[in-house]
Amino acid sequence: MTRLRDLTISLPPRWRRRSDPDHGLLLQARAPGTPPSGTRPELVLRCTVVDGDLDAWRATALDELRKRLDDFDLEDEDAFELEGRPVHYARFSHRHGLAALISEQWSWLLGTTGLTLTGTVAREDYADWCEVFEAVAATLEPDPRAA
Incomplete structure (x- = not known):
């Protein structure tokens, strides 16, 4: 279990970690x-300041990703x-160079602080990693004081 400022999250063992909280990169x-x-x-x-509700923030964020990422395709989206x-939750495909990638995102809004956890793998590896990403997302525990 890793404690980052006002939250905890469990990561797979031996994963290399870095952070730059001053620039919104928590992990x-x-x-x-x-x-x-x-x-x-x-x-x-990542964390960011959000002006608005969860749905509006994520709609804007996905529009920005659509503009920035090559071959962006939103494959699944849900709120729960x-x-x-x-x-x-959003799952989308995109390309980086020659690599076809799949990313999954879980986003939470705590007051005016938005947290987004993104897991990214090669498309051909997705079936091996999707449950790992989901399990990590389920461990994210923000401190109620963070809101």
């Missing part, structure tokens, strides 16, 4: 090995509760 973690696809699985937790907290 970047990468798998210790590279699968045959050549793309190392990665989890990134995860461990008792409202969360917005």
Whole structure:
């Protein structure tokens, strides 16, 4: 379990971690090995100030991703509760160089602070990692004082 400022999150063992909280990067973690696809699985937790509600914030964020990422395609989107907290979920495909990627995002709004956890893997590795990403998302525990 990793404690980052006002939250905790459980990551797979031996994942390399770094952070830059002054720039909104609470955590970047990468798998210790590279699968045959050549793309190392990665989890990134970011925070940002949000002016508005969860749905509006995520709609704007997805529009920005659509403009920035090559071959962006929103494959799934949902809003539900995860461990008792409202969360917005999105899964989308995109390209980085020659690599076809899948990213999953879980986003929470705590007052005016938005948290987004993004898991990214090569498309061919997605079936091996989707449950790992979901399990990590379920462990995110923001301190109620963070709101």
